[in-house]
Amino acid sequence: xxxxxxxxxxxxxxxxRVDFNVPLNEKFEVTDxxxxxxxxxxxxxxxxxxxxxxxxxxLGRPKGFQEExxxxxxxxxxxxxxGVEVKFVKDCIGEDVxxxxxxxxxxxxxxxxxxxxxxxxTAGDKGFAEKLSKLGDIYVNDAFGTAHRAHASTTIVAEFFxxxxxxxxxxxxxxxxxxxxxxxxxxxxLAILGGAKVSSKITIIENILDKxxxxxxxxxxxxxxxxxxxxxxxxxxxEDDKMPLALNILKQAxxxxxxxxxxxxxxxxxxxxxDANTQTLDINNIPDGWEGVDAGPKSRAQFHDIVMQSKTxxxxxxxxxxxxxxxxxxxxxxGNSIAEATKNGTFSLVGGGDxxxxxxxxxxxxxVSYVSTGGGAMLESLEGKxxxxxxxxxx
Numbered sequence: 001x002x003x004x005x006x007x008x009x010x011x012x013x014x015x016x017r018v019d020f021n022v023p024l025n026e027k028f029e030v031t032d033x034x035x036x037x038x039x040x041x042x043x044x045x046x047x048x049x050x051x052x053x054x055x056x057x058x059l060g061r062p063k064g065f066q067e068e069x070x071x072x073x074x075x076x077x078x079x080x081x082x083g084v085e086v087k088f089v090k091d092c093i094g095e096d097v098x099x100x101x102x103x104x105x106x107x108x109x110x111x112x113x114x115x116x117x118x119x120x121x122t123a124g125d126k127g128f129a130e131k132l133s134k135l136g137d138i139y140v141n142d143a144f145g146t147a148h149r150a151h152a153s154t155t156i157v158a159e160f161f162x163x164x165x166x167x168x169x170x171x172x173x174x175x176x177x178x179x180x181x182x183x184x185x186x187x188x189x190l191a192i193l194g195g196a197k198v199s200s201k202i203t204i205i206e207n208i209l210d211k212x213x214x215x216x217x218x219x220x221x222x223x224x225x226x227x228x229x230x231x232x233x234x235x236x237x238x239e240d241d242k243m244p245l246a247l248n249i250l251k252q253a254x255x256x257x258x259x260x261x262x263x264x265x266x267x268x269x270x271x272x273x274x275d276a277n278t279q280t281l282d283i284n285n286i287p288d289g290w291e292g293v294d295a296g297p298k299s300r301a302q303f304h305d306i307v308m309q310s311k312t313x314x315x316x317x318x319x320x321x322x323x324x325x326x327x328x329x330x331x332x333x334x335g336n337s338i339a340e341a342t343k344n345g346t347f348s349l350v351g352g353g354d355x356x357x358x359x360x361x362x363x364x365x366x367x368v369s370y371v372s373t374g375g376g377a378m379l380e381s382l383e384g385k386x387x388x389x390x391x392x393x394x395x
Contacts, residue, residue, distance in 0.1 A: 001175070002166040002393065004042060007138055009051030011106060015136025016042065016168065017153050017389075019143035019373065020057035020074060028073040034360075035145070036074070036081045038373050042142045042168035043082060043109065052104040054135050056092060056153050057143070058116040065117050075111050086111050092118070093131040101135040121152045126159075128152045133160035142168025144374040147389030148381075158392035165393050170373065175390065177349045177370040178381045182211050185312030185347060192303075192334070194219030194317030195354055198242045204316070205249055207384040209256050214306050216261045218295055218319040218330070225250070225262050226283055234268065234286035261306060265296030267320070267327060274324040294320030295330030307337040311345075315368075316352040316382070322361070331358050339367035351378035 018039045023031045030036070043053050055078070062069035072088055079086040085108070089100045092112040104110055112135075115121040120128035129152040133139070139161040141147070146154045158165050167175065181189065189212045193201050198221040205215070217225060220237040227233050228243035229250075253260045266283050268290040269276035280296045281287075295303070299319075307313065315338060319330035335358065342348045350359050351372030359365055372378045377387055 001172070003172045004045050004140070004166060004169055006166055007164075009046045009049035009138065012049075012051045012137040013054060013101060013104060013135070014046045014051050014138050014140050015054045015056065015132065015157075016046075016140040017143045017146070017157075018055050018057045018168075019145040020055070020071065020078070021059055021145065022074060022077075024073060028068070030074055030077040033077055033081055035373060036078055038170050039142055039168070040081055042140065042170060045169065046140075047084065047107050047109070050106045052106055053109045054101050054104070054112065055086075055109065056112045056115055056132065058121065058146070058153075059114050060116070062114060062116055069114050069116070071111055071114050078109075078111060082109065084109055089113065093128065098134060115151075115153050122149070123152070124150045124156050125152050126156055129156035130160055132157050137164060139165040140168045141165070141389055141393055142170045143389070144171050144174040144372070144377050146377070147171065147174075147374065147387040148377040148385070150388040154389040155392040158395070167390075167393055171390075173370065174372060174374065174378075177372065178378070180347055181312055181314045181349050182208070182382070187312070188213035188310050189312040189314075190214040190216065190306060190310035191314045192216040192218065192316065194221070194319050194331075195352075196220035196237055198224045198239055198246060201317070202242075202245060202249075203383040204379060206252070208314075208382065209249075209252055209258055212258055212314075214259050214261065214310065215253060216303055216306065218263060218299075218303075218334075219317055220292075221317075222262050222283070223292060231284035232286055233283075233292065234288050235291040236266075236268075236286060237291070261302065263292075263295045263299035263319075264302065265298045266292035267294040267296055267329070269293045269327070272321075274326045276326070278326065293324075294327040295334075300330055300333045303334060304337040307334070307341050308344075310341065311347070313338055313341065313346055313348040314382070315348065315350045315355050316379075318354050318358050322354075322358050328362070332362050335359065335362055335364040335367075339364055342368050351375075351382070
């Protein structure tokens with residue numbers, strides 16, 4: 001696996017695929033700079049070597065040249081994060097761009113315009129990729145968030161750098177973190193899967209059963225398992241058509257000696273609102289008119305014990321409707337347990353949209369080992385798929 005450490009960037013131009021698809025407010029100001037901050041170590045390493053950086057990214061899903069999706073809006077924020085001047089060019093291919101790239105001096109940074117202004121980017125067009133490749137001497141992919149897409153800038157462009165291509169430090173960290181969970185992690189290995197639907201996690205569950213010792217199934221998807229086993233779940237969310245699959249997962253887990261832990265009690269509400277009436281109930285006996293919205297106190301205590309005895313933890317998905325303050329307790333307590341285990345030497349990886357949002361919201365970001373930057377890419381990795389953006393560097 002070639003990384004930044006395999007190259008000396010002195011007097012070289014690094015063409016870096018970053019993921020600067022950041023949220024903007026109505027004034028086009030960056031509201032969360034996490035993705036820019038995550039790319040900083042790669043960029044600074046290259047500049048300190050005496051190289052220059054050409055940054056390419058997409059922003060949103062524009063249909064042609066739409067001003068609101070211009071990366072020009074974020075140039076000042078990138079400059080602020082990096083602490084160096086960032087030049088911006090209002091295109092990503094063509095003569096003007098080639099001139100701007102060619103005139104870059106060591107230590108300088110150039111930000112290109114939104115790649116997705118061209119439909120050739122998402123189509124994985126080889127001609128478009130070749131035009132991008134003319135801009136740099138070494139191709140660096142540091143965009144885990146788009147590594148599962150075979151786009152021109154994430155995958156195809158690597159073909160034009162047969163020897164001179166590598167992973168940036170962010171992408172290398174993502175790969176290593178997932179490998180720790182899936183291959184090299186110290187046992188016992190625990191996977192915590194939450195969220196609303198079993199259907200979105202089926203392939204992950206099936207793929208990780210060979211790798212884990214414990215599996216906690218929480219959140220809305222736990223009710224499909226409970227109902228499949230004959231429990232009464234009231235008005236709780238359930239995928240009836242996935243009940244046979246839930247039973248099959250439990251059977252497979254038993255055959256593979258994986259201990260599956262499902263909540264034993266829940267906080268139930270009589271309405272899907274923060275101000276609803278609530279009560280703590282056995283998860284198998286939720287009356288009609290009530291729905292489970294968070295893990296109950298017994299479940300939290302059980303999960304804490306399992307977390308504390310694990311040496312490697314994957315957390316993907318919350319234990320309840322954490323967006324509502326009244327139903328965030330289970331997710332917060334789980335975060336506290338994982339933080340405590342991490343402090344004691346456990347490796348903890350948090351990945352997938354909602355759990356990352358929860359970790360940020362409740363201040364656990366610095367208390368776990370690694371927070372993944374890629375939602376879809378992370379999930380596909382856990383499903384056992386080889387991501388095209390990663391394969392392109394390894395080839």
